[in-house]
Amino acid sequence: MATQSATKKKPAAPTTSALMLPALHESTTSSGLSVLAAERGPLPLVAMRLVVRAGSAVDPKDKHGLADFTARLMRRGTQKRSADEIDEAIEFVGASFSVGSNEDLLSFFVTTPAEHFPAMIGLLGEIVREPSFPEREVELARERTLAGFANDLDDPSTIVDRAFTRALWGGHPYGHDIGGSSAHVRTFTREDLVRFHGERLGPKVALLSVVGAVDPKLVLDEAEKAFAGWTGGPEAAPRIPELGKMASGRILLVDKPDQTQTQVRIGGPGFRMGHPDYFPSTAMNNVLGGGFTSRLVNEVRVERGLTYGISSYFDMLNVGGVFAISTFTQTERTREMLDVSLAEVAKVREGGISAAELKKAQRYLAGLYPMRTETNESVASVIGDIRVHALGDDWVEKFRERLHAVKPKQTQEVAAKYLFPNPPLIVLLGKASAVKKQLKGLGSVKVVPASDYE
Incomplete structure (x- = not known):
């Protein structure tokens, strides 16, 4: 059973121009996912962001770039829909879906007309809970990524940023490019993605924020439906080691x-x-x-x-x-x-x-x-x-x-x-x-x- 609570913000004093977030309504789904809902108008739109503490810092030592690669492949098919069917479902209602990654987090972004919120949060839950990682999609993504690395050699800014990151952080988990390297990406298999998804992505290390023209109670109810039964991932956020002495001189x-x-x-x-x-x-x-x-x-x-x-x-x-x-x-x-x-x-x-x-x-x-x-x-x-x-x-x-x-x-x-x-x-x-x-x-x-x- 999902638990629910609401944290109300005090209204700003009329003599100030303080910025205020809308009231945050909090819940935890039965699977353990934290949900924050904030009602905000006037436009009939809703934005969702699901963050998972599984950024490039938790890439396996011999698979740099796997977190980013896995996240990008998740929308390329689920147990119920193909990549084309996912795209059609999103486009049909005028919604958008994107994925972002950094050293600490994977982020999944959805924007949708408010009337289609239930369908789109359901699709988000489906993509996150049960990606199928079709073999052909993995092969195509690997080829595109390797081609991108080759093209990067023509972009001096990209290359120097990559060199700077490696030199500055050294062997620390932050010390490699978020997208990895050609030597590592070349070894990625479908099994690597399935394993990473199961071991690193889960409700206990995730947070869903939903903001827009939608009743917070509906958000909490639909989040429970969309993410019920989500299992896997660690019980707590990964522990990234503190940095020792950074490269200098x-x-x-x-x-x-x-x-x-x-x-x-x-x-x-x-x-x-x-x-x-x-x-x-x-x-x-x-x-x-x-x-x-x-x-x-x-x-x-x-x-x-x-x-x-x-x-x-x-x-x-x-x-x-x-x-x-x-x-x-x-x-x-x-x-x-x-x-x-x-x-x-x-x-x-x-x-x-x-x-x-x-x-x-x-x-x-x-x-x-x-x-x-x-x-x-x-x-x-x-x-x-x-x-x-x-x-x-x-x-x-x-x-x-x-x-x-x-x-x-x-x-x-x-x-x-x-x-x-x-x-x-x-x-x-x-x-x-x-x-x-x-x-x-x-x-x-x-x-x-x-x-x-x-």
């Missing part, structure tokens, strides 16, 4: 002799999702390189014309994170790009940002945030993230308040902590014969061919 040079530009990635340790440093770090980084008027953009692009684009960012995952810079430049200006970028980072690390810069960043970020709750899809995603990453149910409501509470001293503290207090890892992709001679004094250099990242 060296240079990986990915050789692609036909390049006239150098792709540049610079990185070091950051912090996990939901860390207390989030708000001061977000404000500080907006000034450094997180916005189009940032210091990095002004110095590197506007003043020196070294690139068309540069950004710095914090990539936050469940058990750790990264602070990084991403850009590109002409081959002959690679060293200048590195020197100027690292100098700007050092200025903020050592001197912080000004009170005026902080206020400007706070206004910008606070003004931008409401877009995170404009649509049913975005609200369903936010609800899922709040619960999966334990951000607290007041995350949206208090976001702008917490952002505006950041003081200059806090931004100075996080700058000193995360802006490369130790020499960073530098990953470059370009013409090695022309780039390597520019790197003297920056650290040990290892040259590898781009083909290593197919």
Whole structure:
């Protein structure tokens, strides 16, 4: 029997403009799936997001990319319907279905007209509970994926990002590309997918959020029908090990002799999702390189014309994170790009940002945030993230308040902590014969061919 409860939000005070999530109605199905329903109009649409704690971090050691591959194949047939029949059912009612994956999660997204909600949540349950993984569909997907890896060699940005991830995280479960590699994907079999689905996807490690023009009681009743009898998967979320020492103080040079530009990635340790440093770090980084008027953009692009684009960012995952810079430049200006970028980072690390810069960043970020709750899809995603990453149910409501509470001293503290207090890892992709001679004094250099990242 499903259990049900409702958590009501206090109405916002009339003198404030606080963002508020709609009231969340919670339940757990008889199979153990957590369900969050939020009624939200006025459009007659419903968005669903089912998240499963089975991202690429739980890929088998010799099957990198299996989580993503399995999720993509789940809609290609069930015990009751073929891939074409699934597509027809979705298209007939004007709905949409998509799959996403990252290091921590697999996500299944459905949007549907409200009148067809029961049918579409039923189809979602069918796809998640009983995928058939037809042999021919597995073969076709494997061929397409391998062809994609070959094509990736023509995309320098994709290759350098792949190299950066591997070098930075090393042997940690976060240290491989979400899609895997050609060497691993080539070995995937239907049996691998069936095993992964049975062992890693299950109701106890999943969460369903439903937002839109639908009665929460109907959501809870239909979720019980759709996911009754779902078994498999672990009893608790997988334990991803904490990161040890992250790679630093060296240079990986990915050789692609036909390049006239150098792709540049610079990185070091950051912090996990939901860390207390989030708000001061977000404000500080907006000034450094997180916005189009940032210091990095002004110095590197506007003043020196070294690139068309540069950004710095914090990539936050469940058990750790990264602070990084991403850009590109002409081959002959690679060293200048590195020197100027690292100098700007050092200025903020050592001197912080000004009170005026902080206020400007706070206004910008606070003004931008409401877009995170404009649509049913975005609200369903936010609800899922709040619960999966334990951000607290007041995350949206208090976001702008917490952002505006950041003081200059806090931004100075996080700058000193995360802006490369130790020499960073530098990953470059370009013409090695022309780039390597520019790197003297920056650290040990290892040259590898781009083909290593197919």
